[in-house]
Amino acid sequence: MTNVQKGLAEFIGTFWLVFGGCGAAVLAAGFPEVGIGLLGVSLAFGLTVVTMAYAIGHISGCHLNPAVTVGLWAGGRFSARDIPLYVIAQLLGAIVAAFLLYYVAKGSPIFDISNGLAENGYGAGSPGNYDLWSGLIVEILLTAVFLWVIMGSTDGRAPAGFAPLAIGLALTLIHLISIPVTNTSVNPARSTGPALVVGGLALQQLWLFWVAPLVGALAGGWLYRRIGADSFPRPDIEGE
Numbered sequence: 001m002t003n004v005q006k007g008l009a010e011f012i013g014t015f016w017l018v019f020g021g022c023g024a025a026v027l028a029a030g031f032p033e034v035g036i037g038l039l040g041v042s043l044a045f046g047l048t049v050v051t052m053a054y055a056i057g058h059i060s061g062c063h064l065n066p067a068v069t070v071g072l073w074a075g076g077r078f079s080a081r082d083i084p085l086y087v088i089a090q091l092l093g094a095i096v097a098a099f100l101l102y103y104v105a106k107g108s109p110i111f112d113i114s115n116g117l118a119e120n121g122y123g124a125g126s127p128g129n130y131d132l133w134s135g136l137i138v139e140i141l142l143t144a145v146f147l148w149v150i151m152g153s154t155d156g157r158a159p160a161g162f163a164p165l166a167i168g169l170a171l172t173l174i175h176l177i178s179i180p181v182t183n184t185s186v187n188p189a190r191s192t193g194p195a196l197v198v199g200g201l202a203l204q205q206l207w208l209f210w211v212a213p214l215v216g217a218l219a220g221g222w223l224y225r226r227i228g229a230d231s232f233p234r235p236d237i238e239g240e
Helices: 003-028 037-060 066-074 080-105 132-153 163-182 188-198 208-227
Strands: none
Touching: 003 037, 003 080, 003 188, 037 163, 066 080, 066 132, 066 188, 066 208, 080 188, 132 163, 132 208, 188 208
């Protein structure tokens, strides 16, 4: 695949992640009588990854996340020279998705941007008012585990064809754990798009949602490479 194809795939995939996941939170989570709630939002984020992993995984690897890209480099699965291309494409996809989501949301007379656009935060920006250290710890830990799941499920010894399900379910579980703490990032691009639209406190706190996921991803990728690494990509199986 060419760099243009890979970049476009990452743009589309990250757009879908942010529009689908944050869109579920903004448009459907609190809808009167039939709102999908935290469980629905968690599933929405997981489903965006599952669907895009099958749709573009063969084109770009379906990172959709600067932390995943950097973590896969730390794990020996990705070239450093391609990191800027992927990160820029991911950021653009997330930003475009956030602005389009805002445009759709403000079509309702009851929408108020002061209620947020599923942005991430800690302290006053946290859904449960969790402090900076709680946010930092949970984002580092869950991003590290996310990288471990990504690398393990795509390992040459893992069952073939099930990686998108494992990765999507992992992201669902991550959201079920941490929405009350930070509104769940584990993804700097996902955090940047809504923060640019909302501004204010979300932008002031955005640094944490770059630092923590990147630290966690580096740790998770490096640790898997040292402990459980196997050949990648999966070798051909004789007889297939």
